[in-house]
Amino acid sequence: MAKELKELTPRGENYSQWYQDLVIKADLAENSAVRGCMVIKPYGYAIWEKMQRALDDMFKETGHVNAYFPLLIPKSFMSKEADHVEGFAKECAVVTHYRLKNAADGSGVVVDPAARLEEELIIRPTSETIIWHTYRNWIQSYRDLPILINQWANVMRWEMRTRLFLRTAEFLWQEGHTAHATREEAEEETLRMQGVYARFAEEYMAMPVIKGRKSESERFAGALETYTIEAMMQDGKALQAGTSHFLGQNFGKAFDVTFIDKEGKSDYAWATSWGVSTRLIGALIMSHSDDNGLVLPPKLAPIQVVIIPIYRNAEQLAQISEKAGQIAAKLKDLGITVKYDDADNKKPGWKFAEYELKGIPVRLAMGGRDLENNTIEVMRRDKLEKETIPCEGIGEYVANLLGDIQQHIYRKAFDHRTSRLVEVDTYGEFKERIEEGLFIWAHWDGTPETEERIKNETKATIRCIPLEGDPTPGQCMLSGRASAGRVLFARAY
Amino acid sequence: MAKELKELTPRGENYSQWYQDLVIKADLAENSAVRGCMVIKPYGYAIWEKMQRALDDMFKETGHVNAYFPLLIPKSFMSKEADHVEGFAKECAVVTHYRLKNAADGSGVVVDPAARLEEELIIRPTSETIIWHTYRNWIQSYRDLPILINQWANVMRWEMRTRLFLRTAEFLWQEGHTAHATREEAEEETLRMQGVYARFAEEYMAMPVIKGRKSESERFAGALETYTIEAMMQDGKALQAGTSHFLGQNFGKAFDVTFIDKEGKSDYAWATSWGVSTRLIGALIMSHSDDNGLVLPPKLAPIQVVIIPIYRNAEQLAQISEKAGQIAAKLKDLGITVKYDDADNKKPGWKFAEYELKGIPVRLAMGGRDLENNTIEVMRRDKLEKETIPCEGIGEYVANLLGDIQQHIYRKAFDHRTSRLVEVDTYGEFKERIEEGLFIWAHWDGTPETEERIKNETKATIRCIPLEGDPTPGQCMLSGRASAGRVLFARAY
Numbered sequence: 001m002a003k004e005l006k007e008l009t010p011r012g013e014n015y016s017q018w019y020q021d022l023v024i025k026a027d028l029a030e031n032s033a034v035r036g037c038m039v040i041k042p043y044g045y046a047i048w049e050k051m052q053r054a055l056d057d058m059f060k061e062t063g064h065v066n067a068y069f070p071l072l073i074p075k076s077f078m079s080k081e082a083d084h085v086e087g088f089a090k091e092c093a094v095v096t097h098y099r100l101k102n103a104a105d106g107s108g109v110v111v112d113p114a115a116r117l118e119e120e121l122i123i124r125p126t127s128e129t130i131i132w133h134t135y136r137n138w139i140q141s142y143r144d145l146p147i148l149i150n151q152w153a154n155v156m157r158w159e160m161r162t163r164l165f166l167r168t169a170e171f172l173w174q175e176g177h178t179a180h181a182t183r184e185e186a187e188e189e190t191l192r193m194q195g196v197y198a199r200f201a202e203e204y205m206a207m208p209v210i211k212g213r214k215s216e217s218e219r220f221a222g223a224l225e226t227y228t229i230e231a232m233m234q235d236g237k238a239l240q241a242g243t244s245h246f247l248g249q250n251f252g253k254a255f256d257v258t259f260i261d262k263e264g265k266s267d268y269a270w271a272t273s274w275g276v277s278t279r280l281i282g283a284l285i286m287s288h289s290d291d292n293g294l295v296l297p298p299k300l301a302p303i304q305v306v307i308i309p310i311y312r313n314a315e316q317l318a319q320i321s322e323k324a325g326q327i328a329a330k331l332k333d334l335g336i337t338v339k340y341d342d343a344d345n346k347k348p349g350w351k352f353a354e355y356e357l358k359g360i361p362v363r364l365a366m367g368g369r370d371l372e373n374n375t376i377e378v379m380r381r382d383k384l385e386k387e388t389i390p391c392e393g394i395g396e397y398v399a400n401l402l403g404d405i406q407q408h409i410y411r412k413a414f415d416h417r418t419s420r421l422v423e424v425d426t427y428g429e430f431k432e433r434i435e436e437g438l439f440i441w442a443h444w445d446g447t448p449e450t451e452e453r454i455k456n457e458t459k460a461t462i463r464c465i466p467l468e469g470d471p472t473p474g475q476c477m478l479s480g481r482a483s484a485g486r487v488l489f490a491r492a493y
Numbered sequence: 494m495a496k497e498l499k500e501l502t503p504r505g506e507n508y509s510q511w512y513q514d515l516v517i518k519a520d521l522a523e524n525s526a527v528r529g530c531m532v533i534k535p536y537g538y539a540i541w542e543k544m545q546r547a548l549d550d551m552f553k554e555t556g557h558v559n560a561y562f563p564l565l566i567p568k569s570f571m572s573k574e575a576d577h578v579e580g581f582a583k584e585c586a587v588v589t590h591y592r593l594k595n596a597a598d599g600s601g602v603v604v605d606p607a608a609r610l611e612e613e614l615i616i617r618p619t620s621e622t623i624i625w626h627t628y629r630n631w632i633q634s635y636r637d638l639p640i641l642i643n644q645w646a647n648v649m650r651w652e653m654r655t656r657l658f659l660r661t662a663e664f665l666w667q668e669g670h671t672a673h674a675t676r677e678e679a680e681e682e683t684l685r686m687q688g689v690y691a692r693f694a695e696e697y698m699a700m701p702v703i704k705g706r707k708s709e710s711e712r713f714a715g716a717l718e719t720y721t722i723e724a725m726m727q728d729g730k731a732l733q734a735g736t737s738h739f740l741g742q743n744f745g746k747a748f749d750v751t752f753i754d755k756e757g758k759s760d761y762a763w764a765t766s767w768g769v770s771t772r773l774i775g776a777l778i779m780s781h782s783d784d785n786g787l788v789l790p791p792k793l794a795p796i797q798v799v800i801i802p803i804y805r806n807a808e809q810l811a812q813i814s815e816k817a818g819q820i821a822a823k824l825k826d827l828g829i830t831v832k833y834d835d836a837d838n839k840k841p842g843w844k845f846a847e848y849e850l851k852g853i854p855v856r857l858a859m860g861g862r863d864l865e866n867n868t869i870e871v872m873r874r875d876k877l878e879k880e881t882i883p884c885e886g887i888g889e890y891v892a893n894l895l896g897d898i899q900q901h902i903y904r905k906a907f908d909h910r911t912s913r914l915v916e917v918d919t920y921g922e923f924k925e926r927i928e929e930g931l932f933i934w935a936h937w938d939g940t941p942e943t944e945e946r947i948k949n950e951t952k953a954t955i956r957c958i959p960l961e962g963d964p965t966p967g968q969c970m971l972s973g974r975a976s977a978g979r980v981l982f983a984r985a986y
Contacts, residue, residue, distance in 0.1 A: 037563035079601035108572035
């Protein structure tokens with residue numbers, strides 16, 4: 001039976017297998033012929049388009065414009081910022097030649113050794129280097145600043161262990177790259193964009209996040225400070241959902257980007273960069289979905305409402321279709337995306353299962369009795385609850401219901417996180433409780449050595465040093481040395 | 494003076510230099526550190542975003558969805574379709590390694606010879622091969638068809654002689670790739686998308702086009718038929734602005750994509766592909782712009798109206814700003830994009846020149862006398878004509894004016910093309926007149942040999958065999974042999 005073909009491994013049995021089943025069976029993405037690179041299928045891409053549109057609007061509201069920089073970066077650029085090269089130059093796709101030729105034995109095409117590049121080019125793993133090289137010519141005076149640019153692009157990092165959406169060799173993202181005249185302004189920008197990401201995660205993805213900054217060892221390669229938003233997945237693991245980097249003058253110095261300030265003095269420009277990627281689709285899935293399939297927040301659902309007719313014959317279908325058409329028109333007027341599925345080669349039960357799997361927030365079904373009573377059956381995907389309501393006022397009812405679903409799934413995720421967020425004071429308790437899949441607030445002495453030992457012994461990392469709330473000093477759970485305040489530990493994706 | 498810095502080489506003096514000056518000085522794009530790859534600057538990218546939005550809406554209205562396929566293609570895929578490999582595999586960027594390492598002498602990073610790929614990967618020059626490899630698993634039955642997918646992506650072709658927007662190694666585009674159960678359906682789709690491109694060119698870009706099909710030698714590598722839209726630039730040269738390919742079963746066979754049809758028989762799927770690229774920005778510039786700068790059709794102008802205050806003192810500026818704010822609000826309510834430029838470090842004359850250069854369709858200026866008279870000065874960029882009109886009803890006035898500008902620049906381009914479109918009957922006359930920069934309708938015997946001789950001797954190519962109008966048979970201007978109808982010759986970008 002079709003239903004069975006679509007069945008998922010239950011989360012309780014194997015969370016990781018459930019995730020993979022869901023991505024495949026809900027037609028979101030699949031692995032491609034190229035190791036580590038995915039195909040994003042139309043339904044998965046439609047979610048990305050909704051994310052892009054919302055984020056792009058938020059970037060523009062905060063004064064940013066889009067531009068496009070080259071895919072390929074000269075190898076030598078990567079070496080100009082010492083930390084950056086350590087972090088990014090190593091595992092990357094290297095272009096060495098620019099031509100193929102027919103094989104002498106007629107077996108196909110081979111690399112033409114005569115077409116070797118003088119300098120190898122790498123496929124961008126991130127674009128700080130090529131962009132700051134370009135900014136050098138754009139910036140002379142404080143009047144040229146700030147530059148507030150964002151780029152939507154594909155990037156590539158040669159990951160060895162990949163997982164659809166969460167970690168892939170090629171992924172889609174946006175990367176903001178801004179240049180400023182003062183340190184303060186760049187720091188403000190870094191925090192502003194972390195705030196934009198947090199708002200997007202909470203208001204659109206219905207995914208609560210903890211805002212903080214990274215410890216030194218978890219910082220972006222080349223940053224003075226990395227700000228992050230951290231979300232809890234259903235299994236209690238953390239997912240870094242967006243980062244915003246204060247780069248200081250590191251790239252200004254590496255690419256010699258100077259400007260004359262208001263006082264007539266020359267200084268290096270101050271930089272930030274910030275990005276989110278298709279990884280967010282993985283985060284979205286793992287935040288809300290269940291053993292029946294996807295649960296999508298209405299604000300990011302490509303289809304918000306599906307209407308399914310249940311009929312005995314063509315005459316009844318015609319009557320239902322007329323009424324459903326009126327309802328669909330009302331919903332569209334309210335800005336709601338609706339699909340009417342009257343395909344006759346699938347049974348209603350099959351369709352119900354299919355749209356549950358796809359996470360359509362609201363399902364409307366209309367049958368013969370509904371026609372008589374002028375009613376319609378409404379099912380909300382998040383709670384899987386049904387009720388039958390009058391057709392009058394259905395538009396407003398559904399609009400309110402979508403708002404309610406958006407809030408409810410946020411609340412559910414928030415409560416789930418609250419139930420798994422604990423404070424721990426001793427390393428013994430930490431080692432025990434981290435196994436439960438928790439976010440743990442604990443004291444840390446601030447040294448990379450302690451951090452690394454904890455990581456090696458427990459697989460937990462410092463997700464962030466929180467930005468909000470007053471820190472209460474204490475003693476490191478491992479070394480017993482002074483701690484400025486609790487930091488957030490978890491195992492992470 | 495700032496004005497002089499922005500001055501362009503006049504078109505009459507050197508059209509090619511004028512184009513390059515304009516792209517650079519209007520801040521549309523620039524060359525990057527990577528040979529043949531451009532940086533698309535924010536203003537140029539904003540035009541691309543307007544194009545994308547309009548095209549994407551048209552694709553979706555015609556039933557298409559977006560998806561994303563890998564950037565990299567295994568080398569062996571390119572050899573599977575015989576014509577395709579000849580056309581595309583030769584000049585392409587080849588990834589041979591996946592790691593860099595520190596140079597032994599500390600001089601930076603070098604390719605790690607241990608990290609050589611088993612099979613080289615090429616950066617997609619177009620995606621038929623990777624997509625049809627993927628479709629193989631998506632298509633089993635006629636019920637899985639049609640597949641109507643579009644992709645927005647970057648592609649790379651190792652061009653030796655590049656020109657901003659018109660011909661670059663990396664460019665941005667969309668590529669539609671559809672699969673169908675019947676030949677008829679695929680042919681219909683090919684023509685439908687040519688129609689979408691023609692409508693976009695004429696209604697949005699205000700650029701008249703001639704629809705036709707390509708001669709065999711100008712076809713896409715792997716296509717049975719290539720349909721094109723051809724536009725005339727101001728210098729009389731042709732620019733191929735979009736192509737739609739009927740691929741027959743070539744890729745179905747090359748990648749073994751079969752399906753069971755309604756009668757239970759197995760057949761290969763039928764394919765189309767179609768694309769337009771950032772080249773359209775070059776076409777837009779060369780269709781309408783003048784010696785003062787860009788002329789943008791209102792439907793694609795990132796800013797449609799700019800308002801500039803002309804004031805003697807702060808008090809007057811405050812009064813003008815209040816009034817300008819009201820006007821801007823009215824225009825925004827009508828869906829018009831407005832910028833109010835009250836920057837105090839630039840003089841009005843400088844701003845006037847700057848916005849002419851940037852092609853803002855309508856400029857409003859308000860000074861002290863306007864305040865007294867409740868009037869405003871309106872300048873339309875296309876005709877560079879000014880008039881002073883009452884502030885009452887300014888919203889509707891500007892909305893109508895934008896519509897009028899859109900029509901006028903289309904009409905102007907259309908009339909220009911008409912004036913340079915001739916019929917020629919002898920090869921002697923052809924060789925003479927092609928020097929004038931014309932589109933020439935002439936008879937051709939249908940052979941690649943004749944076509945090639947004409948190309949070698951005159952640099953003119955067959956732009957298309959027209960789709961519209963009844964063909965009148967005649968005699969080839971070169972060979973004297975029978976011709977089924979006149980075809981369009983021109984020199985081309």
